[in-house]
Amino acid sequence: MVEEVQKHSVHTLVFRSLKRTHDMFVADNGKPVPLDEESHKRKMAIKLRNEYGPVLHMPTSKENLKEKGPQNASDSYGHKQYPANQGQEVEYLVTGTHPYPPGPGVALTADTKIQRIMPSESAAQSLAVALPTSQARVEANRSAPAGGEYRHPGASDRSQPAGAVVMDSGNAKNSALMAKKAPTMPKPQWHPPWKLYRVISGHLGWVRCIAVEPGNQWFVTGSADRTIKIWDLASGKLKLSLTGHISTVRGVIVSTRSPYLFSCGEDKQVKCWDLEYNKVIRHYHGHLSAVYGLDLHPTIDVLVTCSRDSTARIWDVRTKASVHTLSGHTNAVATVRCQAAEPQIITGSHDTTIRLWDLVAGKTRVTLTNHKKSVRAVVLHPRHYTFASGSPDNIKQWKFPDGSFIQNLSGHNAIINTLTVNSDGVLVSGADNGTMHLWDWRTGYNFQRVHAAVQPGSLDSESGIFACAFDQSESRLLTAEADKTIKVYREDDTATEETHPVSWKPEIIKRKRF
Secondary structure: OHHHHHHHHHHHHHHHHHHHHHHHEEEEOOEEEEOOHHHHHHHHHHHHHHHHHHHHOOOOOHHHHHHHOOOOOEOOOOOEOOOOOOOOOOOOEEOOOOOOOOOOOEEOOHHHOOOOOOOOHHHHHHHHHOOOOOHHHHHHHHOOOOOOOOOOOOHHHHOOOOOOOOOOHHHOOOOOOOOOOOOEOOOOOOOOOEEEEEEEEOOOOOEEEEEEOOOOOEEEEEEOOOEEEEEEOOOOOEEEEEEOOOOOEEEEEEOOOOOEEEEEEOOOOEEEEEOOOOEEEEEOOOOOOOEEEEEEOOOOOEEEEEEOOOEEEEEEOOOOOEEEEEEOOOOOEEEEEEOOOOOOEEEEEOOOOEEEEEOOOOEEEEEEOOOOOOOOEEEEOOOOOEEEEEOOOOEEEEEOOOOEEEEEEOOOOOOEEEEEEOOOOEEEEEEOOOEEEEEEOOOOOEEEEEEOOOOOOOOHHHOOEEEEEEOOOOOEEEEEEOOOEEEEEEEOOOOOOOOOOOOOOOOEOOOOOO
């Protein structure tokens, strides 16, 4: 009997000790915390923040904000921190959580204030059903527009976004709040129109390429009749014919550093002609398909060619060695240009891209992907550090060295085969349908459109411009055309700004990138 009493007293002592320990401490995030009044309030505040945070951080009505006094602090997550140890009684509001339309602020009842008990289900239902109109909403409805204009409840809240700056009549001239004026095209420079004054015939096929020699005494053309012809520039008479290509001649250029003429064609051949003997002295072998264009470096003995095999090749003129093969395009490379400044090589391709190349490394520096269709023509400005590219979607102007976009020249809606520009800022674009547009380089203003008649005896379908070039004096413009002729244009000396005014209006510039 004594043993049973002792055993019962031991159990009673252990139970009372455990109960005292449970009443004094409880694990809160792994740390013992005494269950006093303050800790209980903090635990309830944490629970309210976690469960009712998305509702309780919504804005409250203005009249209750005035009664609250100082703003409650926020934690690092932007949630409202609830006062746990303040003498005055704080009135909390529940606002609508749906953005359309917002509900008015509703004061909590005695059952739902921050106490030791959580809001009861009946209190929550009463809050959801009973939404009395606040004083702020009454005032807003009182000041609503009269008449037949309908205003949705809550429209006053949505009329100005949070943080919006409202401009009253007194600050209407504040430039910081006024809309920016759209950019307008500056007035273009006046250029005299160009007129046709000579048609030169002699080729038996399409004239595909043209170049003027540095002395400005003669020019050279290449044709689909597989010949290269040299013409006197002043009289237009044929001086010499060179044969050797077995397919269409697609490119010709005359060296400024030596008495050499370079040509390329669809027979995959690149030839160097010695004009003192009128014979081929070098061949440059390596392209796997038709060679579409070529250019000479202005300061070193380097020749660059581009081909349908999707590559461009850099050749040493003297040794005939292929220095670099510029790979990266995914379709035929239609045009190539060289310059002394960086980037020294620019190519345009049927894969719609333009590539700027590092000549020393033989690698791409920049790839421009703005065009949506084949790029068949590229031209460098003789004075500015800029260039233009031609495609059926647009003519685009770019700035070196990184190919920064400048502007679009829109309006020549055709397949643009050739571009050329003079130092006066006249850009000429020639197209597959026989049209030629002349532009002011600086503003992109199209000041003249030309569509010359085809050679008598030719079909109208044989109206196409494959190449064009200014002579060295820039007083004559030569075009190589599909009607087997070379047409020569010059400026109209009788034209003035009064007889041919610039039909220009300060229109908004449309500088589309794509």
